[in-house]
Amino acid sequence: MTRDGMAISAYALPVGLVFGLTALQARYSLLDVMANSSIAFAGGAQFAAAGLVKDGASWLAIAGVTALVNARHLLYSAALAPYTIAGTRRERAVMAHFLTDETFALALAHFRRIGRFDRRGYWMAAMAIFVPWTIGSALGYLVAGAVDTNRLGLDVAFPAAMAGLSLGMVSGRRDVAAAVGAVAVAVPVGLAAGASVGLVAGAILGPFFGLATPASPNEESSAPETPEPSAEAGLP
Amino acid sequence: MNLSMSLVPLAFLMWAVTYPSRALPMLAPGIERLPPRAVTYLRLAGPSALASLAGVNCLLTSGGPRSLLIGVEPVAVLVCVAIVARTRLLLPGVAAAVVLVALARAWGMG
Numbered sequence: 001m002t003r004d005g006m007a008i009s010a011y012a013l014p015v016g017l018v019f020g021l022t023a024l025q026a027r028y029s030l031l032d033v034m035a036n037s038s039i040a041f042a043g044g045a046q047f048a049a050a051g052l053v054k055d056g057a058s059w060l061a062i063a064g065v066t067a068l069v070n071a072r073h074l075l076y077s078a079a080l081a082p083y084t085i086a087g088t089r090r091e092r093a094v095m096a097h098f099l100t101d102e103t104f105a106l107a108l109a110h111f112r113r114i115g116r117f118d119r120r121g122y123w124m125a126a127m128a129i130f131v132p133w134t135i136g137s138a139l140g141y142l143v144a145g146a147v148d149t150n151r152l153g154l155d156v157a158f159p160a161a162m163a164g165l166s167l168g169m170v171s172g173r174r175d176v177a178a179a180v181g182a183v184a185v186a187v188p189v190g191l192a193a194g195a196s197v198g199l200v201a202g203a204i205l206g207p208f209f210g211l212a213t214p215a216s217p218n219e220e221s222s223a224p225e226t227p228e229p230s231a232e233a234g235l236p
Numbered sequence: 237m238n239l240s241m242s243l244v245p246l247a248f249l250m251w252a253v254t255y256p257s258r259a260l261p262m263l264a265p266g267i268e269r270l271p272p273r274a275v276t277y278l279r280l281a282g283p284s285a286l287a288s289l290a291g292v293n294c295l296l297t298s299g300g301p302r303s304l305l306i307g308v309e310p311v312a313v314l315v316c317v318a319i320v321a322r323t324r325l326l327l328p329g330v331a332a333a334v335v336l337v338a339l340a341r342a343w344g345m346g
Binding site for chain 1 (some may be wrong): 239240241242243244246247248249250251252253254255257258259260261262263264273275276277278279280281282283284285286287288289290291292293294295296298302303304309312313316317320321324325326327329330333334335336337338339340341342
């Protein structure tokens, strides 16, 4: 868990830096950047919003895109719910603010690995992304222009990390079918209707590819009432 | 330095449209008693969503009209996946992808 969290932090810092650069180009102030990264705290949506602010889009449009891009959190939250139910309601309400792709991937894999809710594990996962993301955003804003992130290849860190995290959640052929199906939906839909629509379409429709695939033996033997704890489901 | 706070309310607006999807399932009573098929769907949603993010971000161009990205980036992501599959460690995979893209761009191939 600690090692996985460090890997997430190591990529969150440079990606946060890229967001800081992007926000500067969209004429955010440093306070705007810090507020965006700590209050909205939604990487992909923050990048989309910065692009829309730069293009002079209305806040209503930005809110709509944000809701669409972040709709997948509904699925993350529901997948974690069988575990987090062990926490208090107030605690869950606070935990929800820190639920991101990375928090979800780290926490769910950890819960599956140990077969139960682990409060400390969730907060380690959340802080592994929150702290470097907010610091990276501020640093990126402050040192904008000094680093050529494209030349350094840092822009590939996000998709690479997402692919690696996705692989870490694969525990059978249904997961593979869902992941491959999701990409098969997301890319053409993204081409036709925009990346955010493609993202949501892939996330929503991908699982149906998995459901249509016969379960492998280790998937069939798992209890159906809760997400399956699996030693093989651990993160890379 | 620009010290304006004009976009701080936008951050709260973005939070307001994001928080419900993050919180409602966690706070909804009885969510843990979902039908098995729904639980399976939700379990599969994780790899689906992350794979979608990876696919869209490495296979589509950013900025302007979207088109398929032909370049070193998808190869770098595949290299990352291969390393992660072999080592079960994320950081070496991401590092290899970044280095590969940086080298390719330094050689004018990116």
